[in-house]
Amino acid sequence: MTRSTERLLALAMLVVGFACFAKLYLALGGQPPATTRAEIFGAAGVLSILAWLLFLAGLLPAAARHDPSAPLFGRDAEIAPAGHPSLRRFALAVPLVALLAIVADQFGPWRGPGGEPVESKEVTAAPAQPATPVEPAPAPAPEPATPAQETAEGLPGEPIAAPAQLTPLAAVPPDLTSVPPAHPSTQQASPAASQPVQQTALAPVAQPEMALPPETVAPPPPAPPAQPTAPEGHRDAVVWLAVSADGHEIMSASTDRVIKLWDIDGKRLIRDLGVHKDMARGALFMPDGKTALTAGDDGEIVLRQLSDGAVLHVFSSGANGGVRQLKISLDGKRAVSGHDTGSVVVWDLEKGAVLHVLPGHDWSVSSVAVSPDGTRALTGSIDGELKLWDIVAGKQLRSWHGHDRGAYGALFTADGHHAVTGSGDYTIKLWDLDSFKEVRRFDGHSGTVYALALSSDGKRLGSVSLDGTARL
Numbered sequence: 001m002t003r004s005t006e007r008l009l010a011l012a013m014l015v016v017g018f019a020c021f022a023k024l025y026l027a028l029g030g031q032p033p034a035t036t037r038a039e040i041f042g043a044a045g046v047l048s049i050l051a052w053l054l055f056l057a058g059l060l061p062a063a064a065r066h067d068p069s070a071p072l073f074g075r076d077a078e079i080a081p082a083g084h085p086s087l088r089r090f091a092l093a094v095p096l097v098a099l100l101a102i103v104a105d106q107f108g109p110w111r112g113p114g115g116e117p118v119e120s121k122e123v124t125a126a127p128a129q130p131a132t133p134v135e136p137a138p139a140p141a142p143e144p145a146t147p148a149q150e151t152a153e154g155l156p157g158e159p160i161a162a163p164a165q166l167t168p169l170a171a172v173p174p175d176l177t178s179v180p181p182a183h184p185s186t187q188q189a190s191p192a193a194s195q196p197v198q199q200t201a202l203a204p205v206a207q208p209e210m211a212l213p214p215e216t217v218a219p220p221p222p223a224p225p226a227q228p229t230a231p232e233g234h235r236d237a238v239v240w241l242a243v244s245a246d247g248h249e250i251m252s253a254s255t256d257r258v259i260k261l262w263d264i265d266g267k268r269l270i271r272d273l274g275v276h277k278d279m280a281r282g283a284l285f286m287p288d289g290k291t292a293l294t295a296g297d298d299g300e301i302v303l304r305q306l307s308d309g310a311v312l313h314v315f316s317s318g319a320n321g322g323v324r325q326l327k328i329s330l331d332g333k334r335a336v337s338g339h340d341t342g343s344v345v346v347w348d349l350e351k352g353a354v355l356h357v358l359p360g361h362d363w364s365v366s367s368v369a370v371s372p373d374g375t376r377a378l379t380g381s382i383d384g385e386l387k388l389w390d391i392v393a394g395k396q397l398r399s400w401h402g403h404d405r406g407a408y409g410a411l412f413t414a415d416g417h418h419a420v421t422g423s424g425d426y427t428i429k430l431w432d433l434d435s436f437k438e439v440r441r442f443d444g445h446s447g448t449v450y451a452l453a454l455s456s457d458g459k460r461l462g463s464v465s466l467d468g469t470a471r472l
Contacts, residue, residue, distance in 0.1 A: 006058055009092070013052035016095035020045030023102050044098030051091035232269040234258060240282045244289065251292060253280035259294050261306060273309040276300065281323055287332040293349075297322035301337060301347065313352050320345055320357065324365050329374035336377045336391060338365025344379050346391045356394030360387050367410035369419060378419050378433075380407025386421065388433060398436055402429060409452035409463070420461060422449030428463055444471060 020042070240253035249270070250262040257280050259273040273283075276296030283294045286303075291312065295301045299322050301315040317323060321341035328335050334355070335347040342361035347354060360379070367380040376397070377389045384403035389396055405424030412419050418439065419431045428442035428449055447467030454461055464470045 007056065010052050010056040013048050013091070013095050016099050017045045017048030017052060019102055020048060020098050040101060044094065044101065047091075048095040048098060051095060054091060234260065240280070242283055242285055244285050245287075246289070249285075251283040251285065253283045253294065253296075255279045257296065259283050259292075259304070259309075261309075271309060273304050273306070274302065274311065276302075278322065282326045284326060284328050286328065287330065293326065293328060293335060295323035295326040295337060297340075299323060299339075301326065301335065303349070315347055315352070315354075317343075317345060325368040325379075327368045327370045327377070329370050330372055331374055334370070334374055334391065336368050336370055336379075336389075338368045338379055340364040342381065344368075344377070344387075344389065346377070346394065356391065358389060358394065358396065360389075360396055360399070361385065366406045367408050367421065369410040369412050371412045371416045372414060373416055376416070378410050378412065378421075380410050380421055382406035382424075384423065384425070386410075386431075388436075400436055402431070402438075403427070406448070408448065408450045411452055411454060413454065414458045420452055420454070422452050422463060422465075424448040426465070426467075428452065428461070445469065 234252065234254040234256050235258075236254050236256035238252050238254045242251045243264075244250070248264055250264055251273070252260050252262065254260075257276045257278060259275070259280055261270040261273050262268070263270050273292065274294065276294070277298035277300070279297040280294065281296050283292055285292055285306075290306055292304050292306055293301060294304060299317040299320065301317070301323060302311055303313040303315075304311055315335075317337065317339055319341075320343040321339040323337050324340050325338035326335060328349075333348070333350055335349055337345045337347065338361075339345065342359065342363055342365060344358040344360060344365060345354060346356040346358070361381040362385075363381040363383045365379055366382045367378075369378045370391075371377070375390065375392050377391045378386065379389065380386050380402065382405075384401055384405055384407055386400055386402040386407055387396055388398045402421060403423035403425050407421045407423050409422040410419060417433055419433055420428065421431065422428050426443070426445045426447065426449065428445075429438050430440040430442075431437070432439050442461070442463070445463065445465040445467055447465045449463050449465045451464045452461060453463075460472055462470065462472055
């Protein structure tokens with residue numbers, strides 16, 4: 001056979017192979033249901049694809065046929081390929097059988113008009129679809145009731161035994177509304193005797209609603225006591241609290257941008273002191289007890305009057321970014337602010353001017369502390385770096401990596417030679433600011449230590465953490 005014929009056979013093998021795989025896919029998916037096992041289509045498809053490859057490569061030539069004009073022996077004799085006739089016939093037979101199986105499976109007599117398999121009677125008898133009600137056969141005339149039966153029928157509350165002549169309960173349709181009336185001949189033959197029979201036969205089928213067992217329902221839980229409400233309170237998280245020097249007032253800052261002043265003794269709101277343009281970060285009482293300094297992410301530090309919240313002065317950080325931390329010297333003459341850009345700004349509160357801008361930190365400033373004499377400041381950033389500043393001369397004195405994570409809640413001790421810092425590494429460290437060495441470490445928190453406070457005598461340290469605990 002010629003090479004073109006081999007290629008046509010190879011193409012036929014390829015088409016049959018893909019048809020087998022398509023039928024296999026439909027059979028496995030159930031669209032339409034197959035009457036032939038899916039494994040047959042899979043095997044036929046694989047063999048057809050294999051035959052396509054063999055025919056395409058020319059590995060299944062036909063049996064050799066000698067040309068009569070060519071000599072059998074000698075120099076001019078032609079050597080014809082031996083061929084593989086048995087394997088070739090098998091390779092041709094398998095796709096042909098597969099094609100016939102596909103045609104028979106799709107259009108065989110066992111298929112219905114829509115291509116669906118015709119179900120056998122045994123299969124169609126199983127579904128629980130309600131059958132059309134069949135009129136029951138007329139019951140034979142009942143025998144005269146015996147005295148024992150009359151006694152049983154006359155006893156109230158006693159079950160009445162069904163006579164043996166009654167139709168079995170399984171033959172009675174479950175839907176009582178579709179039960180046809182009794183045959184006329186039966187009613188005419190013995191109306192008095194047939195009436196008890198109908199009641200007995202239908203009583204079990206009616207299945208009257210069973211009385212529910214007694215149920216004990218627990219009463220609803222009592223309403224919780226009314227909680228005290230503070231409609232004048234903050235509408236979002238409170239991020240800062242400051243207590244006045246006399247201990248009678250609290251100032252709060254919130255992410256709702258509002259600064260509020262509270263009366264501790266009366267447990268009430270005194271007034272709103274003002275609103276920042278962005279999240280309020282801090283609020284500090286000034287040493288004079290009449291004014292307050294507030295700061296926020298809007299980059300403004302505002303001096304306010306406590307009596308009515310009037311704005312006395314606004315310190316704007318400009319390009320230095322939002323204010324994250326703010327501290328005031330004990331004499332109230334200077335303020336130090338830490339910003340989200342890493343800058344540290346020293347302010348002259350008396351003159352309303354900027355003293356120094358110290359761009360020292362690479363990350364956002366997370367803590368600020370001012371020494372008792374007002375000449376130095378300690379700042380920490382969220383990368384754990386600590387810096388000591390001379391805020392009078394505006395220069396950095398020392399920088400060191402104090403914590404593995406952010407440093408928070410920094411403060412000076414009363415002597416000014418030591419400082420305490422909390423951290424995101426859950427530790428609290430006491431530093432010697434003369435040698436810049438760690439003197440003591442306090443462990444125990446299981447969350448970031450965000451705020452610290454020292455007692456007036458410097459002997460007790462209070463700490464609060466994201467682990468939900470406050471420790472002394």
